[in-house]
Amino acid sequence: MEPALTQPKPFCIIKNLHILFHGKPVLQDINLTLTDCGITVLVGASGSGKTTFLRALNRLNEYYPGYSASGQIELALSGTMENIYQTDLQVTELRRRVGMVFQSPNVLPVSIAQNINLPLKLVTGLDRKKREERLVEVLQEVHLWNEVKDRLKTKASHLSGGQQQRLCLARVLALQPKILLLDEPTASLDFKASGRIEELLLELQHRYRIIAVSHSLRQARRIAGQILVMKEGRIEHLLKKDQFENSEMLQQLLEEFL
Numbered sequence: 001m002e003p004a005l006t007q008p009k010p011f012c013i014i015k016n017l018h019i020l021f022h023g024k025p026v027l028q029d030i031n032l033t034l035t036d037c038g039i040t041v042l043v044g045a046s047g048s049g050k051t052t053f054l055r056a057l058n059r060l061n062e063y064y065p066g067y068s069a070s071g072q073i074e075l076a077l078s079g080t081m082e083n084i085y086q087t088d089l090q091v092t093e094l095r096r097r098v099g100m101v102f103q104s105p106n107v108l109p110v111s112i113a114q115n116i117n118l119p120l121k122l123v124t125g126l127d128r129k130k131r132e133e134r135l136v137e138v139l140q141e142v143h144l145w146n147e148v149k150d151r152l153k154t155k156a157s158h159l160s161g162g163q164q165q166r167l168c169l170a171r172v173l174a175l176q177p178k179i180l181l182l183d184e185p186t187a188s189l190d191f192k193a194s195g196r197i198e199e200l201l202l203e204l205q206h207r208y209r210i211i212a213v214s215h216s217l218r219q220a221r222r223i224a225g226q227i228l229v230m231k232e233g234r235i236e237h238l239l240k241k242d243q244f245e246n247s248e249m250l251q252q253l254l255e256e257f258l
């Protein structure tokens with residue numbers, strides 16, 4: 001067989017990661033290398049540590065009382081891999097490059113336009129004209145532009161749940177992240193709105209590295225390039241597409257873990 005011309009590139013290397021809250025282990029002994037092969041989807045029972053895992057990647061756990069951790073995380077944030085705990089990067093810059101979208105849309109209590117404009121102004125220092133250009137670009141990128149272009153000044157909270165979640169995604173994309181973390185981004189949405197987000201993620205995977213928690217193995221199977229299975233704070237499996245396309249194996253996982 002011909003050797004592959006290009007090896008998939010690692011973009012996340014985790015070594016001996018342990019995270020505790022008030023001395024209680026929440027993530028244990030995580031050793032993992034993620035390479036570019038589509039969306040990485042994280043599944044596991046409630047309380048298994050999925051959200052904590054995502055928050056480790058942009059150092060969001062540090063906000064919570066009782067947090068302690070050991071180990072190392074390297075991410076591809078520029079041309080090279082950087083240790084996120086030792087880099088010269090400010091935490092705010094790390095969080096810009098590793099953007100996060102949460103389970104329920106958390107739009108800001110301002111207009112649709114200001115939801116994009118305010119964070120852009122605060123973080124990037126772009127001038128007004130550039131910010132307006134970026135606003136149009138990202139609203140187009142999440143396929144929201146045609147739906148909102150005539151009412152950019154109305155409150156974002158008046159949008160439907162699915163539109164709000166796409167706006168939250170646009171707000172993160174406006175800051176030009178390298179990695180996107182999505183914590184059950186469709187959990188609060190109906191079937192149709194979830195489907196639109198799934199389609200969008202399948203497009204975005206070509207431009208961003210995406211790690212998404214999913215509450216549904218079916219959804220994971222539809223969108224994932226690889227699936228991480230968490231159990232009690234540990235990564236039990238890293239499944240590649242040829243493994244989880246086998247429905248028997250998936251069924252077994254369903255019974256075992258979820």
Ligand SMILES: Nc1ncnc2c1ncn2[C@@H]1O[C@H](COP(=O)(O)OP(=O)(O)O)[C@@H](O)[C@H]1O
Nearest residue numbers: 021026044045046047048049050051052053064
């Ligand atoms: N900020 C925190 N303070 C204390 N305990 C936490 C905190 N965050 C998570 N935990 C605990 O860690 C475990 C895993 O939580 P989480 O990562 O939210 O799991 P999942 O997202 O898989 O449901 C739970 O037992 C939860 O109570």
Ligand SMILES: [Mg+2]
Nearest residue numbers: 050051052183
């Ligand atoms: Mg969670």
